[in-house]
Structures are given as C-alpha cells and as structure tokens.
Amino acid sequence: MIEVRRQGPTVAERIRAGRFVSFELWPPRSPESAAALEVALEELTALNPAFVAITYGAGGATRERTHDLVVRLAESSLLALAHLTCAAHTRAQLVELMQRYRRAGVGSLLALHGDPPLSATDELPQGDLRYALGLVRLAREVGLQCVGVALHPEGHPAAASREEDRRHQAAKLREADFGLTQFFHRRDDYFALVEQMSSRGADAPIVPGVMPITNVRQVERMAAMSGTSVPIKLAARLHAVADQPDEVRRIGVEQATLLCKELLEGGAPGIHFYTMNRAAATLEVCSNLGIGGAAHALGKDRPRNDRP
Known part of the structure; x- marks a missing residue:
C-alpha cells in the first residue's frame, strides 16, 4: 500500500474554473540559473497562476532536479504540473517515478513521449513505452488524479501526414484530462486544432501555449525542433532588428499580447x-492584458495596452 499525501485541486479542475494564466519553468542547471529561477518564480507568483509546469530533460537528464522542484512547489501555495517522458525509460522506472509523485501529493502529470538521450540507439529496451498514449494509460493504472498531453497545432514534426497527426493527437487527448499546446504564433492554428480534435471526439479542454519572443535565433531554433513556423511578416520584422535586443523584445511582447487577446476573445x-x-x-504581456498583479510585479504602474 502506497501512502499518499492528501492532494488538492488538479490542473484540469483549475482549467475548468475560469480564465487563467499558467507558466512553464525548467529545473536549474547551475547556481546561477538557480538564482534566476528564484527571481522568476517570485515575480510570476504575483500573477496567481493556475498551475506551474516543470519540464523533464531528454531521456530523464533532469529526473531528480525535476522531481525536487515539483515537490517543492507542491509543498507551497502553487499547483505543480510534473512533465514526464517515456523515451528511454522502462515501465518500472516510470511507475516508480509516478509513485514518488503520488507519495508527495502531486496528482497532475503531463505525459510526453520526449526525446531519447543523444547516445541512445533507435531500439529501446523491451517493455518501454513508445508513445505518450501508453504513458497516459500507465498513469491511470498508477492512480494519478489528472493526466494531460502535449498537442501540436501545426502538427508533430515526425508525423507522416496531417491526417495521421490529427488521428494520433485525438487518440491521446480522448484519454486525457486536458491538452497543452506547443507554442505557436497564429490564432487560426489553435482554433483549427480545437475544431479538429472535437470532430474526432476529443473534447477535453485545450490550453494554448504562448512564448513571447525575446531572442530571434533562440525562437527559430526551437521552432525548427518542434515543427512550429514563424509567420513571414513577423520573421521579417524580427530580422530587421535582430541586432537590437530591445526592439526584438518590444515586437515579441507586442505580438504575444495580440495573440493572447485573440485567443481569449475566441474562447480559449x-x-x-x-x-x-x-x-x-x-509579465509585460500580462500587464498589457490587464491581468491583476502584473504591473505590481513589474515594479511600475502600467496602463492597459490594447494596441496590437
């Protein structure tokens, strides 16, 4: 019998409770990055996030750091969403990790396939789960309260076709409590995904993921890895000021603000x-949207900015 700490609300319950913001953070890799994380966490907490997601490194590279940060958040006033990937893990390893989360009172998990470590071969040990859907089902067996899945509005880069991609995404969303999208830059990509999932019987809520652009090379590298495209006009504006960090940031915040407004107005x-x-x-985007606490966290009184 596993002793389970009393658990509070789940991520799915927070999502269904009304309009919200949430954030993704990753475990620190050094004392310097740990200090930066502490600052970010303190500032973002002022926005009263519905939940805070903690990433899981390729092949379990951050296994203990992810676990420790998730448990730390769970012991605070914040609701933690633990990322977990099945690539390069045995079933027994995954069960053990899930049971550790249950014992710590962590009831919400984002089930991902993830990337294997760079040294991994194409063949994983017998019994490993090959797809995120299998991880969703395993989490149910272990008894986790709430399981979400990652979705790709523009399609997964490894999918053979758009139709295959949509079938696969709908299959895992049907068995999940919510979906969380990869970042994207066009509102229509999100709403098309929601419609396509619903038409396939996958009606769990889908939360759009937004990443304000502050570094041109960084966002292009991440977009290439995730199969996300940067709109031509936006890319041209960014490249025109690529050597001006303040201008890149201004455009990125402006674009993210507009995208968030359109998503919320459309029913996200x-x-x-x-x-x-x-x-x-x-914080700047949230301040522009009039989200309480953002202006205070920025350390200045900022009027609501509805300009695109």
Whole structure:
C-alpha cells in the first residue's frame, strides 16, 4: 500500500474554473540559473497562476532536479504540473517515478513521449513505452488524479501526414484530462486544432501555449525542433532588428499580447506561457492584458495596452 499525501485541486479542475494564466519553468542547471529561477518564480507568483509546469530533460537528464522542484512547489501555495517522458525509460522506472509523485501529493502529470538521450540507439529496451498514449494509460493504472498531453497545432514534426497527426493527437487527448499546446504564433492554428480534435471526439479542454519572443535565433531554433513556423511578416520584422535586443523584445511582447487577446476573445480557457525561466516578457504581456498583479510585479504602474 502506497501512502499518499492528501492532494488538492488538479490542473484540469483549475482549467475548468475560469480564465487563467499558467507558466512553464525548467529545473536549474547551475547556481546561477538557480538564482534566476528564484527571481522568476517570485515575480510570476504575483500573477496567481493556475498551475506551474516543470519540464523533464531528454531521456530523464533532469529526473531528480525535476522531481525536487515539483515537490517543492507542491509543498507551497502553487499547483505543480510534473512533465514526464517515456523515451528511454522502462515501465518500472516510470511507475516508480509516478509513485514518488503520488507519495508527495502531486496528482497532475503531463505525459510526453520526449526525446531519447543523444547516445541512445533507435531500439529501446523491451517493455518501454513508445508513445505518450501508453504513458497516459500507465498513469491511470498508477492512480494519478489528472493526466494531460502535449498537442501540436501545426502538427508533430515526425508525423507522416496531417491526417495521421490529427488521428494520433485525438487518440491521446480522448484519454486525457486536458491538452497543452506547443507554442505557436497564429490564432487560426489553435482554433483549427480545437475544431479538429472535437470532430474526432476529443473534447477535453485545450490550453494554448504562448512564448513571447525575446531572442530571434533562440525562437527559430526551437521552432525548427518542434515543427512550429514563424509567420513571414513577423520573421521579417524580427530580422530587421535582430541586432537590437530591445526592439526584438518590444515586437515579441507586442505580438504575444495580440495573440493572447485573440485567443481569449475566441474562447480559449486561459494562456500557458513558456517563460524560458525569465519573467519580464511574460509579465509585460500580462500587464498589457490587464491581468491583476502584473504591473505590481513589474515594479511600475502600467496602463492597459490594447494596441496590437
């Protein structure tokens, strides 16, 4: 019998409770990055996030650091969402990790396939789960309260076709409590995904992921890895000022603000921000949207900015 700490609300319950913001952070890799994380966490907490997601490194590279940060958040006033990937893990390893989370009172998990470590071969040990859907089902067996899945509005880069991609995404969303999208830059990509999932019987809420652009090379590298495209006009504006960090940031915040407004006005349940462990750009977007606490966290009184 596993002793389970009393658990509070789940991520799915927070999503269904009304408009919200949430954030993604990653475990620190050094004392310097740990200090930056502490600053970001303190500033973002002022926005009263519905939940805070903690990433899991390729092949379990951050296994213990992810676990420790998730448990730390769970012991605070914040609701933690633990990322977990099945690539390069045995079933027994995954069960053990899930049971550790249950014992710590962590009831919400984002089930991902993830990337294997760079040294991994194409063949994983017998019994490993090959797809995120298997991880969703395993989490149910272990008894986790709430399981979400990652979704790709523009399609997964490894999918053979758009139709295959949509079938696969719908299959895992049907068995999940919520979906959380990869970052994207066009509102129509999100709403098309929601419609396509619903038409396939996958009606769990889908939370859009937004990443305010502050570094041109960084966002292009991440977009290439995730199969996300940067709109031509936006890319041209960014490249024209690529050597002017303040201008890149201004355009990125402006674009993210407009995208968030369009998503919320169109019926998105909330916004999940990919923060890169830095709070400032996300706080600026939230301040522009009139979200309580953002202006105070920025240390200045900022009027609501509805300009695109």
